[in-house]
């Protein structure tokens with residue numbers, strides 16, 4: 472029996488990035504995807520500052536090169552300037568999701584991942600030391616045995632359902648319709664709140680994207696996209712304008728159901744992206760948080776498969792990523808209330824507009840929109856739990872790469888007296904940015920986060936033992 476170390480279910484952006492991360496760390500991986508061909512919709516078209524940094528660190532600048540750069544974001548429609556963020560990639564990067572997926576598919580392929588298209592996961596059962604995946608594919612039923620399974624299969628995740636992940640969720644209560652239409656002459660509007668609902672319109676290169684919500688209208692149970700007539704009627708109710716002369720080229724409806732699993736890992740099965748957390752796509756967070764899940768999980772799962780993960784390292788994926796998505800759910804729910812609520816939210820909007828006038832509030836919201844405020848270290852100024860990006864670490868041969876496959880010790884002062892570590896690679900570097908660091912060494916994780924900062928070798932040793940299983944025993948064996 473051949474056991475594939477990792478099977479990923481779903482070749483959306485999150486599954487493809489995770490496949491590339493595992494491949495880069497020399498873990499054989501198979502991705503199963505029920506769609507025979509890649510998706511062609513624009514969907515989530517906004518990459519955040521942190522996502523842009525991660526793409527750059529993985530050599531995926533081609534995607535940023537073709538993206539439209541926007542130095543702004545918004546919170547509930549209130550504009551935020553992102554140009555002051557401390558990042559070489561400040562701002563939002565606008566690129567249709569099908570392009571993101573195409574670039575990530577190439578990344579996964581380049582690092583040796585196998586993508587099986589036209590294969591749907593239909594069953595998951597526990598075997599001795601592995602998981603049995605039942606698939607329905609072009610040649611009928613098939614079985615794959617996996618050391619670990621990661622469900623990156625979207626908001627309606629089969630993996631989540633088949634493996635009984637605990638979920639806390641709220642059903643949908645509001646629906647939005649949207650359409651790309653040609654031949655329209657209507658004015659652009661960002662988030663126009665009207666007594667009857669919300670209207671958004673933007674025309675680019677002759678195509679008008681309209682999005683509309685009719686206040687108080689129940690959510691329709693749909694099996695496909697809405698008819699254009701529905702969009703025309705909703706737009707007329709909210710704005711009094713007539714869209715019927717236009718020709719639709721794309722129609723979509725989405726709603727505000729939201730939820731999150733209570734555990735990102737159950738034994739040999741994990742979830743990432745929309746499979747683990749889902750919400751109304753306002754504020755452009757879902758795709759970004761999912762891609763960041765993949766980067767957090769990739770090296771930890773690789774370390775577990777290779778047998779060098781410290782006990783608890785794989786569980787730290789849940790510990791670090793669950794709070795991030797929980798916070799996003801709160802932010803999205805607050806924005807939904809402020810954008811789609813009725814007259815009763817006007818006083819709240821007025822106060823928020825006042826607060827956004829304060830520099831510290833603006834900076835906080837801008838940092839949150841850019842995904843730069845998430846950290847897992849101790850409170851206060853300690854660099855632990857932050858990404859090393861702002862330190863701009865440089866070695867004699869150039870910037871220190873922040874996307875590695877194993878941890879690295881960074882010596883910040885010449886330390887000929889310091890012995891090289893027996894298991895962890897050491898580099899010498901200096902900081903070209905950020906506040907002065909009162910420390911002589913850092914322990915850098917493969918995802919560019921600082922795991923430890925200090926001067927004492929004992930502290931460094933303890934930090935290493937939180938990442939590495941020093942005796943080299945496999946965590947697999949204890950499952």
Ligand SMILES: Cc1cc2nc3c(=O)[nH]c(=O)nc-3n(C[C@H](O)[C@H](O)[C@H](O)COP(=O)(O)OP(=O)(O)OC[C@H]3O[C@@H](n4cnc5c(N)ncnc54)[C@H](O)[C@@H]3O)c2cc1C
Pocket residue numbers: 480481482483484485486503504505506514515516568590591592593623624625626628629630723725743744745746752753754755756757758761
């Ligand atoms: C129609 C639509 C419109 C959206 N619009 C926006 C938007 O405007 N803005 C925004 O920010 N976000 C939007 N989103 C959300 C955004 O696309 C997601 O956050 C993002 O795609 C999450 O990526 P993912 O890889 O986690 O999941 P997905 O992109 O959903 O990928 C999951 C993949 O798993 C596959 N799959 C599912 N079940 C199985 C199975 N049993 N076996 C094998 N394969 C399976 C699916 O075919 C799919 O390819 C939209 C989503 C949808 C579906």
